[in-house]
Amino acid sequence: MEGEINDSELLEMFRVESTRNHAFHILVTKYQKRVYWQVRRIIIDHDDANDVVQNVFLKVWKNLGSFKEASSLYTWLYRIATNESLTFLKQKRANMYVPFDSVSRSLSRKLEDDAYFSGDAIQKKLQKAILTLPEKQRIVFNMKYYDNIKYEAMSEMLDTSVGALKASYHHAVKKIEAFLKNN
């Protein structure tokens, strides 16, 4: 069964040309949802998130052969997904020729008429509150609040100390609470 193949075996299969496609198909199937939702919560829009996710796995395809397994495969994927998401937002900001706040406002507006947002009004408000956070703080909040990723794993993914992540999450929660109270 595809689900029973561990990451090391997947890597071995990928390094052999005859089994590379099959290995990659298994890898994408195994991690696509986690990668997608990580990206989607940052990018908000489904079509944009789809583009970024495809870019993520394209990078994985190109670089998996030289992956040195210094970290877990999932950590490596998460890192690529985060970087690609941040790059996308940076490009969006550069193309808009406006400061950071406008990108957040643009994403917030997308929530209003997004066909693929099925949350209620309070959940929409929460998403808007999250969008007021700086990008990296938003990522930390999402990873902890929604995915409940341990700080040690998060530290590896984001290349940030555990203490800094804890402080960042705490500040994020305070800001969101204040936003919910004032809006």
Added chain:
Amino acid sequence: MSKKQDILPDDESLKREFPLLHSISKENPFSVPESYFDSLPSEILEKCHTVGNGSKSFPTKAEAILTTLLSYKWRLLTVAGCAAIICIFVPRLNNRPVSYEAMVQTIPDSLIVKQLDNNIADINVSTLEELQEPGLFAKSKSDSANTDQIIAYLIDNNVSVSEIENEP
């Protein structure tokens, strides 16, 4: 409770310190198109094979800028092409003669004389005598001068050759 633990908003502290956030469901409010995840692996694999190594499916910032410049390049080329066409044809329009005098200037005298000789063999002298320029038909120093004057008179007064021929 230690200070470090105070920083960590566990469920109980979250409920206590941040009641509004705690009251909101953690259920994923986002959705995807139907069967999106079913087809995504195949789509990605196909893209990996299509794009190949060393190239990118989506433009980088540099490529996006280059694409933008190229789109403007075509507009600029279009404008430049129109300007070139205008520059080519406007001088030709300007060079067109606007008066009979200017047109006649371009025709050799010998050709005009030959034409006149063929068409107005019996020119009416009295008509010509009405010319204000004296000695018009006197023996002039050169035939070409008389011819020039005749031509000039005919043109200036819009004299019809057939009228001359039909005069008694």
